[in-house]
Amino acid sequence: MKLLSILVLVQTVLVLLLFMKIDSNEARMAPAAQTPAQVATSTPLAMASSNDESMVENPGLSGGQLRRIIREELNALSASHDLLSENPENGQEDPVIDYAEMQYRLELVDEKFELLKAQGEASSSELESLINDIARLDPESRTAMMKILNGAINRGEIKGHL
């Protein structure tokens, strides 16, 4: 009973810490959402084609802003967390997530993505190469980058097909 109470208390503290982290992240991203007019005119996501019925001009975070936030999160995690842990079943250590390596991979993806956007179009092999690099990111960065790529393809910023 005593052990159970202690576990509940620890769990409550962890949940509170998580909510505090979420709040601080929302507070950090709030300025970008508060000035939709400014973002809409400066972001590369602004729609140009009037014939494209499916592409809605959205003043949300640009791809560059999102990638910058991902990089900052990786840096913060790298500085404050140690993910080396032991597997209780077989005693083996879980592989260390090298945040410097992840940072490098994200920058590589960023670079390729910007190159394709500058080209305006991409061959199937170029898209496959970019996706292969995205697949090597950590899950959260991978999901975010796939969304960014998806959006760029559908908005016509990168013309190409898988």
Place this chain on the structure above:
Amino acid sequence: MTTKYILILLASAMFSLTAFAGYSQPAPLIIEVNDDGSGFAGGDVTTARNSENEFAFIGCGIRSFEGGYEFGFCQAGNEAELSYTCFTEDPTLLDTINAVSDFAYMSFSWTDDGEGNLTCFRVGSSTQSFYLEEGKKVK
């Protein structure tokens, strides 16, 4: 005599045509987009490929990576520089995409988060003889 041979020839030709006929029901590509950016696309791949519209296409695909990461996508277009590509990691949809066969009719639906990120939420396929190209054998 000549008339007889001509009639036999015509009868043979008609027989050949009926041997490669059968019910045909092509499904031309349809793309419908709603005001919120969500939409639907459907059509059989043979008709899309043989369409007079040089921009018509539809298809789905899947990519698998070591470590378990997998994603699928469906895409369709019928105008120059205008197409729709949705992504999914849903296991059920990935199974459906994996099961799509040649010469199939396929359809998919997507939602739009408002920034052009299209997520597939439905994928369907149907393999029927009437989607094959009329009058030709499958090689």
